[in-house]
Amino acid sequence: MRIEGKGLIARDHRVSFTFDGVRYSGFQGDTLASALLANGVRLVARSFKYHRPRGILTAGSEEPNALVTIGTGGRQDPNVRATVQELYDGLEARSQNRWPSLNHDLLSVNDLAAPFFGAGFYYKTFMWPRAFWEKLYEPMIRKAAGLGALSGEDNADRYERAFAFCDLLVIGAGPAGLMAALVAGRAGADVILADEDARIGGRLLAETYEIDGKPGHVWAEEVLAELRAMDNVRLMTRTTVAGAYDHGTFAALERVSHHRADRGAGAPLECFWRIVARRSVLAAGALERPVAFRDNDRPGIMTAGAVRAYLNRWGVAPGKAVTVFGNNDDAHRTARDLMAAGVHVAGLIDSRHDAPEVQGVHMIRGGQVCGSTGRRSLEAITVRRAGGEERIQTDCLAMSGGWNPSVHLTCHMNGRPAWRRDIASFVPVAGAIPGLRAAGACNGAFSTAGCLREGAAAAVEALEDLGLKASEPTLPAADDTPYALEPLWAVPGKGRAWLDFQNDVTVKDVKQAAVENFRSVEHMKRYTTQGMATDQGKNSNVAALAVLADATGRGIPETGTTTFRPPYSPIAIAALGAGAEGKGFQPQRFTTSHAATVARGAPLIEAGLWYRPSYFPKPGETDWRQSCDREVGYVRNAVGVADVSTLGKIDIQGADAAKLLDFVYTNMFSTLKVGRVRYGLMLREDGHVMDDGTTARLGEDHYVMTTTTAAAGEVMKHLEFATQGLHPEWDVSLCSVTEHWAQFAVAGPKAREVLNGLLDTPLDPQDWPFMSCGAVSVLGVAGRLFRISFSGEEGYEIAVPARYGASLFDILVKRAEGLGGGPYGMEALNVLRIEKGFITHSEIHGRTTAYDIGMGGMVSARKDCIGKTMSQRPGLEEPGRECLVGLKPVGPDGRLLAGAHLYRKEAEAKRTNDQGYVTSVCHSPTLGHMIGLAFLADGPERHGEIVKMVDGLRGVTTLCEVVNPVFFDADGGRMRG
Amino acid sequence: MRITCPHCGERDHREFYYKGHALALERPSPDAGEAAWDDYVHQRENPAGVTRDLWYHEGGCGAWVVVSRNTLTHEVLGTQAASEARA
């Protein structure tokens, strides 16, 4: 029920919304929760386990009960806190975890079976018969569990991430935070003030406190105006600082458009901020704790602070006859505020016998609420008092067990809060987060004046750290009455008294856990699920561990707490991973021939981050094999052109360039002549092969190294380490030139013919022997030519500055086509290299040594190199290792499969008989049958042996002959030309 | 985590690649023997406390950096270019 004239809502801006299909109206400035209460809607949800009817407990992000779903399809948002969701016109909310309806939920039968569903019951049953777990029990449990539902459709909202930096981050804009920001802002510090609420003011919005003789929210508005005028202060509302990380880094979530019917019209729904702050002030306030008593979970039973918030901020009376139950003076405000607003207060129950008297209300001192009744919402409470029990008709109970400082962020780096007896609460320990100071209610200062004072002091100290001068702030006048309470966690008595509302954990459950020896607070939590609901125990942890402490005969400090971990309040995966959908996951790298490749209809495959053509289909070809075979034919019989720009190219110069190469390659490069190219093998320090490639010597002190596409970054890092870390005394400079050059392989008997005509000087085979290199002029552009071959044919790689890559590719392809050749893709490239027994990362997959791939002889005995010593460990070069061989099926149609394993011909295909595995296979159009590369135990000694290839996954068994891995042109005559 | 690159200043550790303990800078001679090499490549003190480790400013200036850091708290005590740590 709305109270005329009260609240900070826009009375002139009425908005319409629906809940479970029923239309209601509220005002701008309402949350969904305040609007539902104003409309008299009390039952809004069902609990997790017993499907108990639930209403609204709190007025903040800690709400455990009032979770709803908003939106449908790709915008369906489950588990939205009605207490946080701002109302907008057209909002449609639905209740969740109920079937068929909120009023009639079939699974509420669980509540009747509660005696059998106590803490940890599932560990003791559902074990027989075994097969029933997956078939019956688990599906049943899964179906009953969960809260809201994902739609199953791809997220359709836009999210974003951003970085922010500041001198001082102030977390929370209540009195303490505002004061801190004001002091720091006035001193000229670079300040960010963040608050999870849409409106600045914190508890000042919910209370009737006065500051400097003005209503608190008016004071907040004035401070806000001053802060807004400062260039050095950045205000971030609707922004929850959710995590504290190392070295002043904070995670924060800004809810940018949740409050807008148009969802921000192109603006993101949420922004995930990483805020880096040199210093920070935590002014996160405190959260009120409920009291556990029998049936304390009925709709209509709320925290006292929430009742005041609904009353004072939103002008809503959550009941017609409200009762208040507390153990502290603060709860009394509730009764006073309600009465001042003309709401009937049916009783004020204070568990303290010596509680101060409140006039004008039926006050019961030394009383305890010990039960409640009502069908789907509260109708009456029972109070145990001196002289017996009293029943009070009431439709809303405001309860307060005291306040818990919001210490959460201070625990994110393993800080353990300390127990303060006087306020019966945990408070932060100084230094728990380096650079962070807690101030105000989150630090246990519960008076308004205390908050203002601590906020100002924290700012002054932070400014000092930052080397900024702060003028001593004048503190505004405010109430400084100390907070007085007497702990009351659970009212003794029969029946179930709720601690964790959402997860349905009761006092009994905690006690039972203790009986079963789950006495450690972590054990109790895990056994009962206490504190594991969506509020992560914000409403219940302290009370639960007080109950545990009592049950185990220990004090609260010895019992300890569980750990609060990030995030403070839950954050959508879409926000944390914003932008990563589809192609946003990793960069795409395109070669200069990409457009031409696509235009020719070539399917693309990923090579690292690059895209390369698989094959270039021609009209009439119906499968990739036809295209591939044709392209292999180009290279073997005419000429083929392939873009090889993706291979890493590293320019290495300096007086010690040769030393570096000798150090990182197993073989010698200092002896390489200028104008020549050599194949090199690189090891990791553990002696296994890391990468291979060719390196060209362009000048006395100038080399260009080629790496594989996949390992380019890793090799660069490796070289930088060798030079900076191991030999900083060397004169050598490294520079990646992968991107500067577009490089194309031109291979085949007619390769030279393709190139002649492009080059200013035709190629003379005498000047350009196999493995030579040099500068050339390509149609007037300075380029480089390397005579190297990955196909076994006479081959060249020609490089020009990348701006000319697209153009050169077109010209090369046209010339090749004129000679009966054309472009070839990765499939053909793979066939060509397998025919020659050349390795790729299929073979140098990280576990193989130079010995394994038949290159043991390439590890030079004349020098040290990275990996050499470890490659000589006995286990890495002794008989029995699986070594590279070729495989040829015994019959012409025999099928080979990469990933299949090898066995002796007669042996059973079981692990203990395993002899090796197949790494690369292809159909060789040149030889007319399949061929493969494989690793086989002692393989090189077994050429000629028939072994059995078995692929159990695909049901293929093939007898193969072990052969030399070079299938074609074994003496290399063709590539030497 | 923030790491101060000797060249670029304080940066988010997302710009860095991690290699491990800075003993990687103390590469034994080829004839140092099996135990020395085993220690170099495999065996680690792995302290729960202050350690020195190697980071590569891969998403930045390309420097290898030695970082003195507490493995229990992540506190960074100092950083130095690897080339200078060696020199």
Place this chain on the structure above:
Amino acid sequence: MRFSGLRVLKEGLTGNKGWQPHWRDPEPKPEYDIVIIGGGGHGLSTAYYLARDHGLKNIAVLERGYIGGGNIGRNTTIVRANYFLQGNSEFYSHSLKLWEGLEEDLNYNVMHSQRGIINLFHSDGQRDAAARRGNMMISQGDDAILLGREELRKMVPFLNFDDLRFPLYGGLYHPRGGTARHDAVAWGYARGADTRGVDLIQNCEVTGIDIENGQVRGVQTVRGPIRARKVAMVVAGRSSQVAAMAGMRLPIESHILQAFVTEGLKPVIDHVITFGMGHFYISQSDKGGLVFGGDLDFYASYAARGNLPTVEHVMEAGMALMPMIGKARVLRSWGGIMDMSPDGSPIIDRTHIDGLYVNCGWNYGGFKAVPGSGNVFAHLIATGNYHPAATRFRLDRFRTGRGIIDEEGKGSQHNLH
């Protein structure tokens, strides 16, 4: 007390007054035959199998904090046997078979759920690697099915089949893989060991290991010295510190692995799905939370908490692979301390000190190994011989180069796994 549905019913009808402690809290005795340092999953299962299979009773498990408080209480609960290298293959196969009888054996519902694991692949090369793996699984007697793209789509239609940065080629499906309720595994083993006479001693940090003439004699603890004929170190996350008490250095670096759980949601993911290109794996717990994780934070740490770059990378991978989870909210993140070995595989071995044994180096995969690890370690401690399913987890394999077990092919040196 035997647990059963009937017992739950009976107790429910009589006010749940008859439940007993799941384990005792005994005072430590001055001497045991065997002292196990570490009351995590592996230590508890070691104690359990020593008692069950080898008739040993005079055993203590010493735990610094509360039992099951280490990585067994903070992981993504995946159980599988899909390894492909000799050494791992037979071991995880053995472990999975123990899982399959665990509830019955322990009389404790650990909720082992064989819902199937799908490892995705994104290229021909990755398919070949998956095939090599699957074929080894089959030859070891385990189950593996190679799914093509369309078969995959039928099983998990919500993956991004349209414009994933690394397109889906298919998946290697391991139907017997799945999940289990992690805490229950620790508690089930604890209860089983306790019932068989093992002393589980919590809040009992070991501060020294007593060695005389190359022979272990016992341990020093915060609750006094305890003599023992054999001592087993099973303290993943603190392996280097405990080994140092015996003057040993291990080939271990400690790293953080973060994991995440969302708010509860109605069933939406029915399998365990792993996305290698994004270092991402996910399943949905029976309570409804999406449980997922990614790669290491990648710096040596004992802080048991991570930082944002890894958090964001994991979420990016999730959004790339299955954009339908975008609206699920991350409720909690946590970090475990991983014993990272050079080749990514564990160590279960004797040490050079008589009577001192070590079990460590589980990298980020120790949970599924809990039954197998305890079983084979108990065998080694009790008989002095390697269990046939664990002959290769040798401490000296790095020094000799013999039997390096590098599943990821990243090398046998630190910080590559």
Place this chain on the structure above:
Amino acid sequence: MGNLVAKSPCKGLLPLSVGAMSASEVETGAMTMLSPRKGQDGALDEAMRAVHGLGYPAPSGVESAGEARAIWFGHSSVLLVGAEPGQRLEEHGVLVDQSDAWAVVRLDGPGAEDVLARLVPVDVRLCAFPVGSTARSKIGHMSGSVTRVGEASFWLMVFRSMAETLVHDLKSAMEAVAARG
């Protein structure tokens, strides 16, 4: 046979305007990586001053003279942009042609800082990153270089092959900033 035709990295991708912001490709002319030879830092600096009128910039700094800019580019290198390097430099430094290796995009407009706050993990606000500052950092997932060339203008550089991703990332961030108003 025809001639080789040059194509710039962002051809067909830029220019781009969103709200009051724009992104356009910069035709830089020659780009050369300069690294001092061992012990020649000072000599290279002198040679640069003599030949180009600008010195070897301090870390995270830029030196300019006319069209030429020397942008600090790494732990031991600078990128000389907009001038063919004088031969004299070779005595003291290693020179590598990078003219075709980088996509260079200029981002202009009042929201440019906010756009970069969405892409770059470095504080690029004017107070922390004045005109003439440069940073090697990440731009989205890419390694790149960010230089402030004006009060509301930046140069962004990534490897040429990633030009499309750079434009994609920039466009998303520009749209998000513009939509916030």
